[in-house]
Amino acid sequence: MLDKVLFYFFAGIAVASAVLMVTRRNVVHSAIFLITALLATAGIFLQLRAEFLFIVQIILYVGGIMVLFVFVIMLVNLDVALQQIQFARQKWVALLVALALAGQVGLMFWSSKKMPGQGLPVLTAAVAEHLPPNSEALAKSLFDSYLLPFEIASVLLLVAMIGAVVMAKKRT
Amino acid sequence: MLPIGHYLFLSLALFIIGVIGVVTRRNVIVVLMSIELILNAVNINLVAFSRLYGDAAGQVFALFIIADAAAEAAVGLGIIIAFFRNRETVLADEMDLLKW
Numbered sequence: 001m002l003d004k005v006l007f008y009f010f011a012g013i014a015v016a017s018a019v020l021m022v023t024r025r026n027v028v029h030s031a032i033f034l035i036t037a038l039l040a041t042a043g044i045f046l047q048l049r050a051e052f053l054f055i056v057q058i059i060l061y062v063g064g065i066m067v068l069f070v071f072v073i074m075l076v077n078l079d080v081a082l083q084q085i086q087f088a089r090q091k092w093v094a095l096l097v098a099l100a101l102a103g104q105v106g107l108m109f110w111s112s113k114k115m116p117g118q119g120l121p122v123l124t125a126a127v128a129e130h131l132p133p134n135s136e137a138l139a140k141s142l143f144d145s146y147l148l149p150f151e152i153a154s155v156l157l158l159v160a161m162i163g164a165v166v167m168a169k170k171r172t
Numbered sequence: 173m174l175p176i177g178h179y180l181f182l183s184l185a186l187f188i189i190g191v192i193g194v195v196t197r198r199n200v201i202v203v204l205m206s207i208e209l210i211l212n213a214v215n216i217n218l219v220a221f222s223r224l225y226g227d228a229a230g231q232v233f234a235l236f237i238i239a240d241a242a243a244e245a246a247v248g249l250g251i252i253i254a255f256f257r258n259r260e261t262v263l264a265d266e267m268d269l270l271k272w
Contacts, residue, residue: 004174007174007178015189018185018186018209021189021205021206021209022190022192022196022202022206027201027202030202034205037186037209041186044216045215045216048219048222053231056235056238060238061238064242065241065242069205069249072201072252072253073201075253075256076253094195094196097191097195098192101184101187105180109177134228137228138232140228141227141228141231142228142232145229145232146229146232153239156243157239160243160247161246163246163247164246164250165250167253168249168250168254170257
């Protein structure tokens with residue numbers, strides 16, 4: 001019961017602030033609503049007993065990436081830009097893409113009803129003591145089975161750092 | 173507990189809102205933020221399935237996606253700053269030259 005309440009609470013916040021993010025004219029408002037959506041997603045992670053990702057989401061996404069976004073918005077935000085048209089005339093393309101995506105997933109749900117078995121699986125209510133410690137399980141998986149992807153990710157971050165510095169550097 | 177479908181629908185909703193943002197907005201910064209929203213929607217799916225099967229691999233991949241999002245945001249915003257320095261605009265419609 002508590003799980004349901006928490007899920008609908010966070011899901012409602014996430015979807016509502018995502019819609020507001022896409023529709024606001026002011027870029028700073030969009031950034032604030034994206035932060036709200038990311039925090040609500042962190043709540044969903046916690047509700048799914050993924051404590052480590054919950055913390056990573058808050059520290060890295062909200063504390064790192066979004067601060068970077070807000071900095072860049074303040075660097076490039078012009079008052080002139082607010083007067084310009086913020087939406088491209090592609091409403092029909094957007095509607096078409098959204099309908100196609102929703103249709104595909106709806107088809108998946110519809111066909112999963114027809115499959116043998118009892119439809120979609122339900123997440124079982126796990127007792128807290130029976131779950132392995134989340135960070136420990138994650139670390140075991142990350143440094144055991146996924147060590148090479150982990151190293152590649154670190155190289156990717158190094159490349160991205162160099163790339164960002166080169167891109168943002170003043171041309172002399 | 174909840175059926176897995178709830179999480180899939182939440183993820184689908186966020187994904188579609190993100191796609192609409194990418195397609196309809198003219199401001200490149202909002203387009204980048206919509207991409208972050210899309211990546212986030214995928215993370216919800218991965219964590220929900222990781223919880224369903226009791227396997228930490230899904231969360232590991234969610235971690236990789238967050239790292240990717242950080243790299244993408246850093247490079248993308250660097251490009252936006254470089255572009256703004258040259259053209260004094262952040263609208264996607266104005267980005268129509270390869271060289272000037």
